[in-house]
Amino acid sequence: MAETAGGRAARAACGLLDHPVRIRIALPLLIVLVALPLVAQILGADYYTGVVSRILIFALAASSLNLIVGFGGMVSFGHAAFFGVGAYAVGILMQYGVTSAWISWPAAIVAGAAFALVIGAISLRTRGVYFIMITLAFAQMVFYLMVSLKAWGGEDGITLASRSRVGLGVDLASDTQFYYAVLLVSALAFIVMARLLNARFGHVLQAIHENETRTAALGFPVYRYKLIGFTIAGAVAGLAGALLANQTSFVSPALLDWQQSGIFLIMIILGGVGHLYGGLIGAVVFLLIQEIASSYTIYWQFILGAVLLAVVLFAPNGVMSMLQRRARA
Amino acid sequence: MQRRGQCDIASFSRARWRGRSDVNGILIIEQLLNSLQFGLMLFLLAAGLTLVFGIMDLINLAHGSLYMIGAYLVATIATVSGSFWIGLAGGVVASGVFGAILEVSVIRRLYARDPLSQVLATFALLLMANEGVRMIWGSSPLVMPMPVGLGGPVRLLPGLSYPAYRLFIIGAGLLIAVLLYLLVTRTRIGMQVRAGASNREMARAMGANVRLLFLALFAFGAALCAVAGGLLGPLLAVQIGMGESILILAFVVIVIGGIGSMRGALVGALLVGVVDTAGRTLVPLLFGALMGPAAASNAGPAAASILIYVLMAAVLFWKPQGLFPANG
Numbered sequence: 001m002a003e004t005a006g007g008r009a010a011r012a013a014c015g016l017l018d019h020p021v022r023i024r025i026a027l028p029l030l031i032v033l034v035a036l037p038l039v040a041q042i043l044g045a046d047y048y049t050g051v052v053s054r055i056l057i058f059a060l061a062a063s064s065l066n067l068i069v070g071f072g073g074m075v076s077f078g079h080a081a082f083f084g085v086g087a088y089a090v091g092i093l094m095q096y097g098v099t100s101a102w103i104s105w106p107a108a109i110v111a112g113a114a115f116a117l118v119i120g121a122i123s124l125r126t127r128g129v130y131f132i133m134i135t136l137a138f139a140q141m142v143f144y145l146m147v148s149l150k151a152w153g154g155e156d157g158i159t160l161a162s163r164s165r166v167g168l169g170v171d172l173a174s175d176t177q178f179y180y181a182v183l184l185v186s187a188l189a190f191i192v193m194a195r196l197l198n199a200r201f202g203h204v205l206q207a208i209h210e211n212e213t214r215t216a217a218l219g220f221p222v223y224r225y226k227l228i229g230f231t232i233a234g235a236v237a238g239l240a241g242a243l244l245a246n247q248t249s250f251v252s253p254a255l256l257d258w259q260q261s262g263i264f265l266i267m268i269i270l271g272g273v274g275h276l277y278g279g280l281i282g283a284v285v286f287l288l289i290q291e292i293a294s295s296y297t298i299y300w301q302f303i304l305g306a307v308l309l310a311v312v313l314f315a316p317n318g319v320m321s322m323l324q325r326r327a328r329a
Numbered sequence: 330m331q332r333r334g335q336c337d338i339a340s341f342s343r344a345r346w347r348g349r350s351d352v353n354g355i356l357i358i359e360q361l362l363n364s365l366q367f368g369l370m371l372f373l374l375a376a377g378l379t380l381v382f383g384i385m386d387l388i389n390l391a392h393g394s395l396y397m398i399g400a401y402l403v404a405t406i407a408t409v410s411g412s413f414w415i416g417l418a419g420g421v422v423a424s425g426v427f428g429a430i431l432e433v434s435v436i437r438r439l440y441a442r443d444p445l446s447q448v449l450a451t452f453a454l455l456l457m458a459n460e461g462v463r464m465i466w467g468s469s470p471l472v473m474p475m476p477v478g479l480g481g482p483v484r485l486l487p488g489l490s491y492p493a494y495r496l497f498i499i500g501a502g503l504l505i506a507v508l509l510y511l512l513v514t515r516t517r518i519g520m521q522v523r524a525g526a527s528n529r530e531m532a533r534a535m536g537a538n539v540r541l542l543f544l545a546l547f548a549f550g551a552a553l554c555a556v557a558g559g560l561l562g563p564l565l566a567v568q569i570g571m572g573e574s575i576l577i578l579a580f581v582v583i584v585i586g587g588i589g590s591m592r593g594a595l596v597g598a599l600l601v602g603v604v605d606t607a608g609r610t611l612v613p614l615l616f617g618a619l620m621g622p623a624a625a626s627n628a629g630p631a632a633a634s635i636l637i638y639v640l641m642a643a644v645l646f647w648k649p650q651g652l653f654p655a656n657g
Contacts, residue, residue: 075445122642126649129388129444129588133580134645140577141638148630258577262390262452269449299464305456312450313438 017203019276021194033183037176046175050247051291053179055283057243060186062267063279064236067193069265070274071202072229073209077132078119078139079264082112082234084256086241088146091158091251101164101172105185105242112238113231115142120230124223136258143256157252164246172246182243189236194276196232205229266308355489360607366495368602369502373557374575375582375594376509377550383589384525385440385543390451391431392554392579393572394458399424399555400567401462404471413476413563421555428551432544440543459569470568498560505556506595513591522546527589578605581637585644587651596652601637608636 033056037049061083068074086108093104123134147155163172172178196202204225207215216222245251254260263286271282289307293300378392402423407416435454439447479497482490513519521542524532533539558567565571582601586593613629620628644652 069445075448077448122646126645129382129386130584130645130649132388132444132448133584134641137577137581137584137638137641141635144634145631148634258573262449265445265449266452269445273445299460301456302460302464305453305460308453308456309435309450312442312446312453313435 053182056186059280059283061240064233065264066268066279068233072205076135078135080260081139081142082237083241086112086238087245087251090242090245099165101166108238108242109235113235116231116234146253160249364603364606368599370557372598373553374579377553379583379594388447391454393576395551395554396558397572400558403559404473404567417559424555425548425552429548432547470566473562475563587653590653593653608633
């Protein structure tokens with residue numbers, strides 16, 4: 001990527017802590033995403049509309065994790081819990097006849113946030129490796145809870161009767177309309193997260209990541225900032241879960257499994273930890289590896305593992321860092 | 330897997346308990362023996378994990394995979410040789426060698442890295458181990474025969490008989506725990522290990538051969554995993570993913586016990602063993618007595634399944650460094 005001297009100066013002026021959503025990157029991306037279903041329809045490849053919906057949903061969940069891991073320095077290994085809780089919120093409400101997206105999607109956000117608040121309040125008393133394991137254990141607790149609750153499907157999960165109803169003449173049962181709903185929701189959530197990062201809140205969060213003691217010495221209530229960040233990430237993950245529940249029309253404890261948490265972490269390390277687009281790029285790379293490798297061999301997870309190991313050992317900050325390094329060189 | 334073994338015993342004793350309510354004590358003894366057996370096997374995993382963790386500062390998600398690979402190796406060698414004991418010995422040695430190879434090829438590069446990289450690299454190893462085992466042994470679980478002579482029950486008390494093999498596991502677990510204790514507290518290597526756990530830099534400065542120590546420790550941890558996997562093999566199905574549920578329990582154990590502490594690992598493992606096993610039997614019974622059978626069948630298992638996590642949260646709330654902090 002060739003960068004003009006002016007651009008470089010502008011970036012220096014923004015400072016280390018700002019991650020502006022640049023129009024020249026964001027706008028073409030948005031145009032491509034908006035045009036995608038039309039192109040797919042013309043080419044007769046409707047299948048890909050669903051694939052990209054899925055990528056966007058996972059990108060949303062991974063971006064929310066990147067918010068706390070990449071910018072807040074809180075390596076959570078339990079993010080699938082909030083994702084799954086959001087999905088279950090939609091599934092359970094639908095089981096009781098509540099089909100409106102205006103109720104169940106906010107409910108998923110609230111559920112994700114509530115679980116994140118409680119789990120975070122306990123987990124954030126610890127740090128480092130302890131924090132990783134406690135978030136992991138809490139996520140497993142939610143997993144076993146859902147497995148044992150027979151009233152809500154237990155191990156078999158819940159099959160949704162339909163997708164959520166929005167009204168306003170929109171029918172989510174259509175894959176194209178659902179795609180636009182996903183695009184709208186995830187773009188909004190992404191902008192909110194980017195705004196947060198560039199606001200005072202995000203700056204404090206990144207300062208905590210850089211040096212927690214110093215930030216505390218400057219008078220910031222470190223624990224409260226971290227907890228709020230953790231809760232916001234949980235809320236966004238809950239929203240992503242609600243979208244996924246709608247896409248697959250199925251909710252099961254597998255969504256809460258610790259491997260799912262691992263996959264979100266894989267996505268952000270593939271994309272770039274602490275990079276604004278890390279979650280999106282990671283989701284694309286991961287799902288592409290899955291799609292391509294699984295068409296060659298049933299042992300595709302072996303290939304995934306090998307790629308992941310290579311990335312961790314040789315490109316520690318993900319794909320984006322390699323692009324950046326090349327841009328600087 | 331573990332769950333299934335435990336549940337069989339649990340439902341068996343529950344049925345009998347309903348029939349004769351005066352054998353309350355026997356049920357409790359039986360549950361305590363089950364807890365002890367489960368706790369000791371958990372200890373074998375947690376011991377390796379806590380050493381690797383406390384001394385090398387490495388969070389190893391592939392520890393459960395070493396347990397799985399150990400169980401497969403023991404089962405395979407036992408089947409080929411026709412003897413459980415040759416299988417156990419061979420599998421344990423082979424797992425130790427495998428652990429050493431893994432340390433030299435991958436793990437060694439991770440010591441200086443941040444926890445996120447370690448988590449992801451070892452998670453990658455876990456994925457590769459699962460698929461690798463599937464490639465070599467296929468998807469269906471292996472069945473391991475009981476060693477000859479330990480198949481039947483033993484009568485411990487009037488009205489209480491207990492499977493001989495489970496008693497053997499308890500004995501073996503206790504023996505290994507004592508040996509480990511002596512190794513850590515009474516030998517030169519143990520001294521270096523403890524020095525490494527409490528202050529790595531200082532241990533290095535005092536001349537501990539850290540490179541070799543790490544290699545030996547990792548291989549030793551892998552061998553302990555194989556002991557646990559091999560011993561549990563005849564009770565449970567040897568299958569892919571068997572290491573993962575027990576891995577997370579082992580993490581809970583070392584978080585409760587305090588990372589790097591052998592004593593903490595033992596106490597934590599026994600505590601988790603009791604709470605998990607006894608909870609699965611006693612909590613539904615308790616719920617049944619308090620709220621009726623409907624509530625018991627629905628809420629009982631749910632409450633029992635989260636008990637150990639509640640325990641862990643409670644320990645962390647009051648003692649964030651665990652019960653027996655090794656560092657400092």
